[in-house]
Structure formats: structure tokens, C-alpha cells
Amino acid sequence: MATVGASVPTLDTVREKVEAGDRLDFEDGLALLESDDLLALGELADLARRLRGGTDDVYFVQNLYLNQTNVCRVKCKFCAFARTAKQEGAYTISIAELVEDAARQHELTGFTEIHMVNGESPHVTFEWYVETVRALHAALPDVHLKLYTASEIHHMSTLSGLGYEEILRELRDAGLGSLPGGGAEIFADRVRRLVAPGKEHPDRWFEVHDIAHRLGLPTHCTMLYGHVETYEERVDHLLRLRDQQDRTGGFLAFVPLAFHPENTVFERRGWAFTSGAEDLKMMAVSRLLLDNIPNLKAYWIMMGLPLASVALHFGANDVQGTVVREEIFRAAGSTIGSEQKIDELVRHVKDAGRVPVQRDTLYRELRRWE
Amino acid sequence: MTLTVRSSRPPRAAAPVRRILEQALAGARISDIDAVTLLRSRELVAVGRAADELRARKTDPAKVTFVVDRNVNYTNVCKTDCDFCAFYRRPGDRAEGYLLPKAVIFRKIEETLAIGGTGLLMQGGHHPDLAIEFYEDLFRSIKSRYRIHLHALSPPEIHHISRRSRLPVAETLTRLRDAGLDSIPGGGAEILVERVRRLIAPKKTKAQEWLHVMREAHRLGISTTATMMYGHVETLEERVEHLRRIRELQDELHGFRAFISWTFQPDGTRLGPRVERFPTSFDYLLTQAVSRIYLDNVDHIQSSWVTQGMKIGQVALAFGADDLGSVMTEENVVSAAGTTHRASTDDFVRAIRALGKVPVQRDTLYREVRVFD
Ligand code: SF4
Ligand code: SF4
Numbered sequence: 001m002a003t004v005g006a007s008v009p010t011l012d013t014v015r016e017k018v019e020a021g022d023r024l025d026f027e028d029g030l031a032l033l034e035s036d037d038l039l040a041l042g043e044l045a046d047l048a049r050r051l052r053g054g055t056d057d058v059y060f061v062q063n064l065y066l067n068q069t070n071v072c073r074v075k076c077k078f079c080a081f082a083r084t085a086k087q088e089g090a091y092t093i094s095i096a097e098l099v100e101d102a103a104r105q106h107e108l109t110g111f112t113e114i115h116m117v118n119g120e121s122p123h124v125t126f127e128w129y130v131e132t133v134r135a136l137h138a139a140l141p142d143v144h145l146k147l148y149t150a151s152e153i154h155h156m157s158t159l160s161g162l163g164y165e166e167i168l169r170e171l172r173d174a175g176l177g178s179l180p181g182g183g184a185e186i187f188a189d190r191v192r193r194l195v196a197p198g199k200e201h202p203d204r205w206f207e208v209h210d211i212a213h214r215l216g217l218p219t220h221c222t223m224l225y226g227h228v229e230t231y232e233e234r235v236d237h238l239l240r241l242r243d244q245q246d247r248t249g250g251f252l253a254f255v256p257l258a259f260h261p262e263n264t265v266f267e268r269r270g271w272a273f274t275s276g277a278e279d280l281k282m283m284a285v286s287r288l289l290l291d292n293i294p295n296l297k298a299y300w301i302m303m304g305l306p307l308a309s310v311a312l313h314f315g316a317n318d319v320q321g322t323v324v325r326e327e328i329f330r331a332a333g334s335t336i337g338s339e340q341k342i343d344e345l346v347r348h349v350k351d352a353g354r355v356p357v358q359r360d361t362l363y364r365e366l367r368r369w370e
Numbered sequence: 371m372t373l374t375v376r377s378s379r380p381p382r383a384a385a386p387v388r389r390i391l392e393q394a395l396a397g398a399r400i401s402d403i404d405a406v407t408l409l410r411s412r413e414l415v416a417v418g419r420a421a422d423e424l425r426a427r428k429t430d431p432a433k434v435t436f437v438v439d440r441n442v443n444y445t446n447v448c449k450t451d452c453d454f455c456a457f458y459r460r461p462g463d464r465a466e467g468y469l470l471p472k473a474v475i476f477r478k479i480e481e482t483l484a485i486g487g488t489g490l491l492m493q494g495g496h497h498p499d500l501a502i503e504f505y506e507d508l509f510r511s512i513k514s515r516y517r518i519h520l521h522a523l524s525p526p527e528i529h530h531i532s533r534r535s536r537l538p539v540a541e542t543l544t545r546l547r548d549a550g551l552d553s554i555p556g557g558g559a560e561i562l563v564e565r566v567r568r569l570i571a572p573k574k575t576k577a578q579e580w581l582h583v584m585r586e587a588h589r590l591g592i593s594t595t596a597t598m599m600y601g602h603v604e605t606l607e608e609r610v611e612h613l614r615r616i617r618e619l620q621d622e623l624h625g626f627r628a629f630i631s632w633t634f635q636p637d638g639t640r641l642g643p644r645v646e647r648f649p650t651s652f653d654y655l656l657t658q659a660v661s662r663i664y665l666d667n668v669d670h671i672q673s674s675w676v677t678q679g680m681k682i683g684q685v686a687l688a689f690g691a692d693d694l695g696s697v698m699t700e701e702n703v704v705s706a707a708g709t710t711h712r713a714s715t716d717d718f719v720r721a722i723r724a725l726g727k728v729p730v731q732r733d734t735l736y737r738e739v740r741v742f743d
Contacts, residue, residue, distance in 0.1 A: 011377040036726025038688045039419045040377030046415065047382065275724040276681030277688065306651030307681050313415050351650040353412020 137175025213250025287315025448495025588625025
């Protein structure tokens with residue numbers, strides 16, 4: 001017998017869908033976020049992960065984080081990083097210096113990936129980006145270059161008057177390996193206007209990723225949550241990513257990023273950090289809704305290793321990278337180096353009952369700790 | 371109140387763990403071997419769900435409680451030399467040893483009362499010069515001035531005072547109670563297994579002596595808490611042996627109000643370099659959940675945000691704990707060991723609400739003081 005109207009989803013009805021391999025919808029996503037049964041969410045996310053072929057393997061990559069410039073014209077309200085060109089602390093590193101630094105770090109730590117994002121400086125040219133990629137690739141041909149968010153690609157297009165496709169082709173030919181997922185924030189227009197009014201429309205983000213996927217460049221995707229967005233807007237964000245993945249399939253991983261209010265206007269308004277329970281819930285819901293994105297990152301540098309290891313039971317299967325700059329650790333008087341950092345990561349993953357696997361950017365296995 | 375969407379399904383787990391959890395959820399006691407099996411398993415979420423369900427049967431599942439009190443460490447002078455302690459100074463250390471004057475203690479109490487605090491947690495080292503008269507006088511002078519709950523002197527301190535003043539434990543307790551002692555914190559238990567105590571605190575109160583002080587207190591109607599400090603040299607079996615001793619004594623007299631466990635904080639201690647593996651937060655949550663399941667006769671389980679940080683401290687409230695412990699306006703022992711987490715009543719209220727629960731300030735005896743709804 002037909003019933004009038006849809007019934008309200010519960011964790012039990014969502015579970016039935018998960019067990020049957022059915023896709024969750026907007027209402028399901030909302031019900032999950034509104035649930036306070038944190039552990040049931042974790043259990044469900046882990047079940048979904050396993051039913052979709054997930055194993056005990058937990059990935060991490062050894063990477064180097066770089067920022068070539070913090071000069072930025074956009075002034076997003078949540079950003080503690082950007083400066084104007086004349087502001088104290090503003091920097092733009094020359095290509096030669098950047099490459100030299102990366103090569104020296106590579107000798108020390110043997111990373112397999114460079115992850116670089118920048119401010120959107122009006123004082124550089126598209127050629128400068130291409131040259132940077134070419135020089136990094138020439139110096140470190142075996143290192144995967146994961147550079148530039150969609151916003152930066154958009155910025156290059158503004159600087160050069162070229163279309164996204166031409167830009168991505170040139171960067172790819174110069175040695176670019178993939179795009180990081182930043183600049184996504186929350187896609188909903190209302191939120192964009194509130195937190196990043198200077199940024200291009202979210203449709204541009206999708207256009208860039210769409211073209212990248214079609215050119216064979218894999219990308220990553222993110223969500224910055226815990227500021228002004230509603231639960232509806234979070235679900236909407238995740239479902240837009242899922243739709244894109246259906247179309248082009250080029251997202252390697254999704255990373256939920258909790259908003260950190262320190263050093264932003266929001267801190268002065270008394271905003272607080274997301275709590276541990278909210279972070280775990282977001283992890284679980286991301287896994288449940290994003291049924292077509294294989295990897296979910298508990299980015300331990302942001303979450304902390306303690307919470308990240310718990311998140312491995314809430315749907316996550318990746319803890320991102322070791323992120324080592326040897327001299328920073330040494331300068332801070334710490335004896336911790338990349339090997340110790342790996343040991344610590346491995347210990348936390350093992351203690352969570354999972355198998356640590358060092359991967360490259362494309363999730364090919366490099367080393368395994370049984 | 372938000373609408374709570376809860377799962378009605380039992381926890382999912384592999385066979386041996388599932389059997390133990392089913393047994394516990396059916397109301398049966400779990401054995402020591404079962405507790406070790408749970409601790410060895412990595413089925414964090416399943417064990418946590420069972421612990422959360424058992425917590426909901428013992429305490430109001432809609433609420434999470436906390437207390438506002440002050441931890442006053444009246445002296446750091448101590449002759450016991452525990453290897454895990456970064457707080458104490460040897461007798462005769464004129465540079466860093468201290469004994470707080472009454473005036474300072476009074477000021478701290480006034481500050482505590484001013485922010486809506488209800489209790490004073492007072493603990494200190496085993497000072498060789500302090501006999502029972504010192505404590506009687508101090509407690510009387512506090513109680514004659516202020517209306518505040520006096521939660522003071524862990525069993526090793528009581529034991530030290532009884533030896534120093536050559537009094538039986540029961541008489542020591544009676545005199546202290548008559549002077550104003552309201553309840554006793556469960557500190558100094560560490561791991562109640564002699565092998566472990568010999569390794570980490572050879573001069574400290576023996577396990578039997580700790581239990582003896584607690585038994586005498588419970589007989590006198592003085593309520594107490596129980597604690598466990600783990601993650602150093604003990605085995606998982608020894609963690610469970612510790613829990614068993616608490617559970618057995620609780621069967622006799624039911625005097626433990628709450629159980630609180632935390633991980634060893636190594637900085638600045640002699641024990642630190644001797645520990646091979648420090649427990650992860652994963653281990654912490656699992657151990658807390660198992661303690662909820664195993665200690666079927668203890669009502670309240672507190673999470674330890676002071677040692678784990680607020681994120682894990684909050685998450686632990688879904689793993690069998692019903693109480694976030696104390697908004698402490700002062701804490702010296704853990705911070706001496708390098709851990710400095712801070713939180714205010716606002717932080718507590720926000721963390722508890724973010725779990726979908728109603729924050730309730732309680733007093734030391736778990737009576738409601740203020741409901742934040
Ligand atoms: S575009 Fe990036 S660097 Fe610029 S203000 Fe926004 S977040 Fe900061
Ligand atoms: S833990 Fe207590 S008894 Fe042991 S040394 Fe420290 S102050 Fe003294």
C-alpha cells in the first residue's frame with residue numbers, strides 16, 4: 001500500500017539503506033547530522049566503509065608543505081594566513097629559493113609529494129606559476145606535485161586571460177600531478193557571501209575540478225565546517241561533490257576541515273573550536289554520504305593524532321601526511337624528526353587496530369607495517 | 371532539547387566481543403578474562419556503545435554533570451618519592467618546598483565560592499612534620515568560616531597521618547570527619563597490584579592499605595571516589611585486577627560514588643623514561659568504556675579532560691562516562707607533569723551541549739546545583 005509523503009529517516013532506516021547498498025539522500029544526511037547517537041554513527045560509517053570494499057589499511061603520505069607567497073587580494077574572513085604586499089610579514093619566495101629549499105628537504109626526509117597552496121597575489125604572472133612547476137619538476141622529477149587550489153587556478157585565469165583548460169594543460173605539461181582540494185569552504189551562496197565575499201562563485205570551483213578530471217589530473221576535495229553554515233548547507237556541499245564525482249570520478253579523497261577561529265575576526269567575536277564529538281560526527285556523515293569517493297582523511301595535523309586515531313573507527317582511512325621540515329623541529333629544540341614522526345603515526349594507527357600503509361599521492365602502496 | 375535520532379540496534383562486533391557485550395547488556399557481570407578480552411580487542415565503537423547503554427541505565431542519559439571546585443595542594447613536601455610524581459619536593463628543600471599558610475587557603479576558598487564553586491579538593495604530599503592536629507585545626511578553621519564541601523586527603527595521606535600520629539585508621543578518619551572532612555578523593559590508588567607498586571612507588575601505601583582506608587571510610591559512612599592511573603608498567607591483566615579490587619570492595623559497602631581513570635603523565639618524572647609505550651587516546655577511551663562495563667556496581671564514571679584534553683574528554687562522555695569532572699580553578703599535580711589543559715564553566719557547557727546533552731552543575735555528592743537548559 002502506498003503511503004502519503006516520505007517518512008522521516010532514522011538511523012535504522014539509514015542502516016537498512018547502507019546494508020542494501022542504496023544511496024543516501026539529502027534527508028538521510030540531515031537525519032545523520034541531527035542524531036546525537038555518536039557511536040551509532042561511527043559504527044554505521046565503518047560498516048559502510050567495509051561494505052564498499054574498505055580494509056584495515058590506513059594510509060599516510062610523506063609530504064612537504066610549501067607556501068610560495070602569502071600575499072592575497074581576497075581577504076576571506078576565516079583566513080589567518082593572508083597579507084597584503086606591504087603588510088608586515090608578507091613574503092613571496094623566488095623560484096630559485098623555493099626549489100633549493102625543496103631539494104634540501106628532500107635529501108633529509110625523502111618525501112614523495114609536495115603540497116603547495118598560496119595567497120592570490122596580484123603581483124605575479126601566470127608564467128611565474130608555470131616556471132615554478134617546471135623548476136620543481138626538473139629538480140625533483142620523482143616527486144608528485146600537488147599544487148594550487150581551484151581558486152588559484154581561477155586567479156591565474158584572471159591574471160592571464162586564459163581559460164581554465166589552457167591553464168591546467170600548461171601546468172600539467174610543466175609537471176603538475178594533481179590539485180589539492182582547498183578553496184571549497186562551503187558551496188552554498190549564503191555562506192560564501194558571509195565568509196568569503198571576495199572569492200569567485202563556487203561554480204568556478206567545480207568547473208576547474210571538472211576540467212582537471214577530464215584532462216586526467218586527479219584532485220582532492222574539502223569542506224571547511226564549523227562556522228556560519230547550517231546542517232542543510234553541509235549536506236548540500238557533500239551532495240554536490242558526490243554529483244561531480246559521478247560525472248568525472250577524479251576525486252582521490254575528501255578531507256573535512258574543522259574551522260579554527262584563532263587569529264581571525266571570528267575569534268574576536270568569541271567563536272569556539274568545534275568539539276571532538278562534532279569532528280567525529282562530520283567524519284562519519286562524510287563517509288556515509290560520499291559513497292563514490294574512495295578515501296576519507298582524518299587530517300591529524302588539524303585534528304590532533306589522538307582524535308584522528310579515533311576517527312579511523314568513524315569512517316576515515318587516511319591520516320594524511322607526516323609533514324616534516326627538519327630544521328623547524330630542530331630550531332624549536334625538539335629532537336623529533338621524520339622517522340620519529342612516522343613511528344608515532346604508526347603507533348597510533350596500530351593501536352587503533354589498523355594497518356599503517358605509506359602511500360604515494362595516487363594511493364599506491366610504498367611500505368606497510370603489519 | 372534537540373530531537374535525538376538514536377539507533378535501536380545492538381552494537382556490532384566480532385564473536386567473542388559480541389558475546390561479552392551481550393552478556394553485560396543482559397545485566398550479567400563480566401569476568402576478569404572477559405574484561406581483558408575487551409581491552410585487547412580494538413572494537414572501540416562496539417565496546418563504547420555497550421558502555422554508553424549501561425551508563426544510560428545508571429544515570430540520566432539526557433544529562434552530563436560536572437562540579438565546580440578548587441584543587442588546593444596544601445603542601446608539596448613529601449617523603450614518599452613516587453617515581454611517577456613531578457609535583458613533590460623532598461623534605462628540607464627550602465627553595466621549592468612549600469606549605470600553604472591558612473590565609474592563602476582561605477583566599478582560594480573565597481575565590482572558589484565567588485565563582486559559584488561548591489567544593490574544595492585538598493590533597494598534598496606526605497609531609498613528615500604534619501600530624502593529625504594540623505589537619506583538625508585546618509579543617510575546623512575552614513568549616514567555621516565557610517560553607518563548602520571538604521573533599522580531602524586521599525588514602526595514602528590518611529594512612530600517613532595515622533602512622534605519624536600513631537592512631538588506628540578508623541580513629542584517624544573519625545577525628546578528621548568530626549573536624550569537618552566531608553568525603554575522600556580516591557587518589558593514590560595508581561594500580562592496586564603490589565608488583566606494579568613496587569616498581570613505580572615502592573615507599574607508598576600498599577594496595578591492601580589503600581583498600582583498608584577506603585573500607586574504614588565506607589564503614590563510617592564517609593563516601594569516596596576511586597581512581598586508576600595506568601599506562602606505565604602494568605599489564606592489561608593488572609589493570610583488570612585493579613578494577614576487581616574496586617568492584618569487590620564496592621560489593622561489601624557501596625561507598626564509591628564514582629570512578630575516574632587517567633593515563634600516566636610522564637613529563638618531569640623518573641618513571642617517564644622507563645615507560646616503553648604511552649597509552650594513546652584510543653586506549654584511554656577503550657579502558658574507560660571497559661571500566662564502565664566491568665564496574666557494574668559504581669554509579670558514576672568521570673572522564674579526564676585534564677589529562678586527555680577537552681576534545682577527547684568530551685568524546686569520552688559517549689564511552690560510558692556521565693560526568694566531565696571538575697572545572698578546576700587550580701591544578702598543580704598534572705600541570706607539574708607538563709599537561710596544561712584549561713577550561714571554564716562555559717567551555718564545559720558548550721562541550722556538553724555539543725553532544726546533545728543537558729549540562730548540570732552538581733556538588734561533590736552528585737546533587738544538582740544548576741541545570742543549564
Ligand atoms: S584566498 Fe586563500 S589566502 Fe587568500 S584570503 Fe582567502 S583563504 Fe586566505
Ligand atoms: S604522588 Fe603523592 S605520595 Fe607520591 S611523591 Fe607525589 S606527593 Fe608524594
